[in-house]
Amino acid sequence: xxxxxxxxxxxxxxxxxxxxxxxxxxxxxxxxxxxxxxxxxxxxxxxxxxxxxxxxxxxxxxxxxxxxxxxxxxxxxxxxxxxxxxxxxxxxxxxxxxxxxxxxxxxxxxxxxxxxxxxxxxxxxxxxxxxxxxxxxxxxxxxxxxxxxxxxxxxxxxxxxxxxxxxxxxxxxxxxxxxxxxxxxxxxxxxxxxxxxxxxxxxxxxxxxxxxxxx
Amino acid sequence: xxxxxxxxxxxxxxxxxxxxxxxxxxxxxxxxxxxxxxxxxxxxxxxxxxxxxxxxxxxxxxxxxxxxxxxxxxxxxxxxxxxxxxxxxxxxxxxxxxxxxxxxxxxxxxxxxxxxxxxxxxxxxxxxxxxxxxxxxxxxxxxxxxxxxxxxxxxxxxxxxxxxxxxxxxxxxxxxxxxxxxxxxxxxxxxxxxxxxxxxxxxxxxxxxxxxxxxxxxxxxxxxxxxxxxxxxxxx
Numbered sequence: 001x002x003x004x005x006x007x008x009x010x011x012x013x014x015x016x017x018x019x020x021x022x023x024x025x026x027x028x029x030x031x032x033x034x035x036x037x038x039x040x041x042x043x044x045x046x047x048x049x050x051x052x053x054x055x056x057x058x059x060x061x062x063x064x065x066x067x068x069x070x071x072x073x074x075x076x077x078x079x080x081x082x083x084x085x086x087x088x089x090x091x092x093x094x095x096x097x098x099x100x101x102x103x104x105x106x107x108x109x110x111x112x113x114x115x116x117x118x119x120x121x122x123x124x125x126x127x128x129x130x131x132x133x134x135x136x137x138x139x140x141x142x143x144x145x146x147x148x149x150x151x152x153x154x155x156x157x158x159x160x161x162x163x164x165x166x167x168x169x170x171x172x173x174x175x176x177x178x179x180x181x182x183x184x185x186x187x188x189x190x191x192x193x194x195x196x197x198x199x200x201x202x203x204x205x206x207x208x209x210x211x212x213x214x215x
Numbered sequence: 216x217x218x219x220x221x222x223x224x225x226x227x228x229x230x231x232x233x234x235x236x237x238x239x240x241x242x243x244x245x246x247x248x249x250x251x252x253x254x255x256x257x258x259x260x261x262x263x264x265x266x267x268x269x270x271x272x273x274x275x276x277x278x279x280x281x282x283x284x285x286x287x288x289x290x291x292x293x294x295x296x297x298x299x300x301x302x303x304x305x306x307x308x309x310x311x312x313x314x315x316x317x318x319x320x321x322x323x324x325x326x327x328x329x330x331x332x333x334x335x336x337x338x339x340x341x342x343x344x345x346x347x348x349x350x351x352x353x354x355x356x357x358x359x360x361x362x363x364x365x366x367x368x369x370x371x372x373x374x375x376x377x378x379x380x381x382x383x384x385x386x387x388x389x390x391x392x393x394x395x396x397x398x399x400x401x402x403x404x405x406x407x408x409x410x411x412x413x414x415x416x417x418x419x420x421x422x423x424x425x426x427x428x429x430x431x432x433x434x435x436x437x438x439x440x441x442x443x444x445x446x447x448x449x450x451x
Contacts, residue, residue: 027300
């Protein structure tokens, strides 16, 4: 009698687990393509704002590689997207991580044109203080636009710092740590791209981006 | 079992007199974390409502099947499934909103309010009542989340429903109220303490309103024998 009721309870519980999982699996299958498409579109919109799209004829998101350069880019593995015009390299887009933000790591998107100047910098995710450090978001202030057109020659490397440290970049009132760490991260991204040179464009592309996102 | 509650009293309890957030103080984690703007509060409230209505309905449907000793794991399974569904659907149709609320959507699973309603109400009532209760409780929570979000957003950055288009589409841009760019704002409102202060004020306000209503009711009762007082009570 006791065993029977335990078995019955186990069976009912198992039935719920199976139906719950199937419901989720069916829905996942149904909306999966849409979700991957959303992610792709969101990324593409971001890329379009920091790349000279009129000079590009490939889809950089389909032309990505993974590089390992923790000391320059902050993460074990970093995505690098290549923008080309026919055979000519136009720009690379990297996703470096700023390890030393005021409230944890900050994820960036940096495009570097083939001549070594910055096409644009955007903040993808961060946990900085609302109202102080979050002015790094493009929707909140124009600060990240300061990087446009900068390179390791303009300003020279020793001037790649916030004004308080004798550099050229603005800091925010009440928040110096956030801008300082982002300026450093962008600088080391530039150094990395400069060191790699053509190698970044020559590397074989990894699996297409949309297939990776599905895993 | 006692006589079943009327729909009106279920709705009244869910939205006002037994509001799970203002009275039972359940679900404080999403309340504190996501109410940094009216849009976020509304999004979180609607997601919670969807989950609670679905879980209430399902729990009520299977209430005779589920033996008492396994009811809690079954509730957890049901709620977890629906939360995952809501999360997937949000990713597919409200992607921008999902990016803002992402982490907290999965945390709806551990919102005590939902398992609380499953255990206290849905497992003892008919499906229609359980559904009404889920919707009412969810609506009550949505109202609190949206109001607190609007309050904090307004004090901190001088806007209400900023970026409402993320949730409600382009047409909702007209919803945004703004004081203009000159407003300096009180940062504390958008930081975690601001949520506690705001919630405290809302609970206090609810208690004051309840007290006023009670006083009016007791004042109105003896009025039947006194025409002058009756007229006065009606006027107020």
